[in-house]
Amino acid sequence: xxxxxxxxxxxxxxxxxxxxxxxxxxxxxxxxxxxxxxxxxxxxxxxxxxxxxxxxxxxxxxxxxxxxxxxxxxxxxxxxxxxxxxxxxxxxxxxxxxxxxxxxxxxxxxxxxxxxxxxxxxxxxxxxxxxxxxxxxxxxxxxxxxxxxxxxxxxxxxxxxxxxxxxxxxxxxxxxxxxxxxxxxxxxxxxxxxxxxxxxxxxxxxxxxxxxxxxxxxxxxxxxxxxxxxxxxxxxxxxxxxxxxxxxxxxxxxxxxxxxxxxxxxxxxxxxxxxxxxxxxxxxxxxxxxxxxxxxxxxxxxxxxxxxxxxxxxxxxxxxxxxxxxxxxxxxxxxxxxxxxxxxxxxxxxxxxxxxxxxxxxxxxxxxxxxxxxxxxxxxx
Numbered sequence: 001x002x003x004x005x006x007x008x009x010x011x012x013x014x015x016x017x018x019x020x021x022x023x024x025x026x027x028x029x030x031x032x033x034x035x036x037x038x039x040x041x042x043x044x045x046x047x048x049x050x051x052x053x054x055x056x057x058x059x060x061x062x063x064x065x066x067x068x069x070x071x072x073x074x075x076x077x078x079x080x081x082x083x084x085x086x087x088x089x090x091x092x093x094x095x096x097x098x099x100x101x102x103x104x105x106x107x108x109x110x111x112x113x114x115x116x117x118x119x120x121x122x123x124x125x126x127x128x129x130x131x132x133x134x135x136x137x138x139x140x141x142x143x144x145x146x147x148x149x150x151x152x153x154x155x156x157x158x159x160x161x162x163x164x165x166x167x168x169x170x171x172x173x174x175x176x177x178x179x180x181x182x183x184x185x186x187x188x189x190x191x192x193x194x195x196x197x198x199x200x201x202x203x204x205x206x207x208x209x210x211x212x213x214x215x216x217x218x219x220x221x222x223x224x225x226x227x228x229x230x231x232x233x234x235x236x237x238x239x240x241x242x243x244x245x246x247x248x249x250x251x252x253x254x255x256x257x258x259x260x261x262x263x264x265x266x267x268x269x270x271x272x273x274x275x276x277x278x279x280x281x282x283x284x285x286x287x288x289x290x291x292x293x294x295x296x297x298x299x300x301x302x303x304x305x306x307x308x309x310x311x312x313x314x315x316x317x318x319x320x321x322x323x324x325x326x327x328x329x330x331x332x333x334x335x336x337x338x339x340x341x342x343x344x345x346x347x348x349x350x351x352x353x354x355x356x357x358x359x360x361x362x363x364x365x366x367x368x369x370x371x372x373x374x375x376x377x378x379x380x381x
Contacts, residue, residue, distance in 0.1 A: 009037035177218035204228025
């Protein structure tokens with residue numbers, strides 16, 4: 001596992017060579033990025049010795065001027081430990097003025113942050129607000145512990161134990177290894193004639209976020225996409241609802257869980273015209289119902305776990321609960337159409353087979369993906 005370790009100017013920075021050593025002993029390849037002031041608190045040579053890699057301290061003195069982009073693409077996880085109040089504020093507000101904040105802004109994978117600071121700073125309104133921003137953006141927070149602080153008091157603010165940090169990061173990288181998922185994403189199209197079709201506003205952003213979260217956590221993922229705004233290289237591509245259904249049915253025998261984030265059309269034109277329709281004489285288009293994909297999945301495989309989605313304009317929970325039962329799903333993720341379609345964030349409600357409901361606040365779709373994948377993991381436990 002390749003891990004970027006960002007080290008900021010907390011007194012706890014002196015512990016980071018030992019942290020690197022512990023990660024390395026468990027097979028991780030460590031790349032250290034050190035802020036300017038953190039250099040006074042930790043030995044650069046020590047970090048390079050235990051990691052076996054050059055420490056990044058300056059964007060403009062590297063042999064590769066795109067180090068921050070290349071490193072962010074190659075790494076499996078980003079960990080900032082210790083994280084000072086200053087670096088937390090920069091990350092929460094999108095500031096990129098040094099190697100660490102620039103790499104962090106470019107990184108799209110699993111992100112972890114382990115704060116360490118004076119207890120009053122940790123409890124301050126600004127840090128509390130900034131930490132909530134990072135949580136909402138999908139960062140996994142490894143909270144500080146109570147202990148003796150550098151300021152001479154015994155209180156919360158000490159860096160979490162090194163074993164806790166290592167275990168947390170590596171668990172997220174491996175907790176779904178050996179599990180096999182199918183994730184569907186985006187809209188389908190149903191053709192009226194060679195140039196006109198019916199579709200919907202699904203962007204595929206939620207499905208892609210789920211796919212990325214599963215991959216980051218070690219799962220084997222088959223990704224099936226319809227019409228999406230951000231295609232994934234290597235995805236199975238489909239066009240119509242029938243195409244999507246066939247792609248799923250061909251693959252469910254090798255999957256533990258289907259996450260049905262795609263938005264297939266319920267209806268298609270009764271006739272698909274081979275020639276372009278002329279305006280004259282066409283007053284309506286007859287529709288016919290498509291097969292229900294999830295019902296067909298259940299007919300084929302009664303054991304696979306199914307996570308379904310419901311986008312509603314009214315009676316969200318009632319309609320989603322009815323859909324959960326009718327389609328034989330194990331879990332329903334519900335949202336209003338106004339909240340979820342085409343946006344970068346969403347407000348989701350999780351409805352479980354036993355009737356339990358969890359309503360979540362508005363989150364980025366990256367954060368929603370973490371919630372959904374954790375729920376899917378629970379189904380497989």
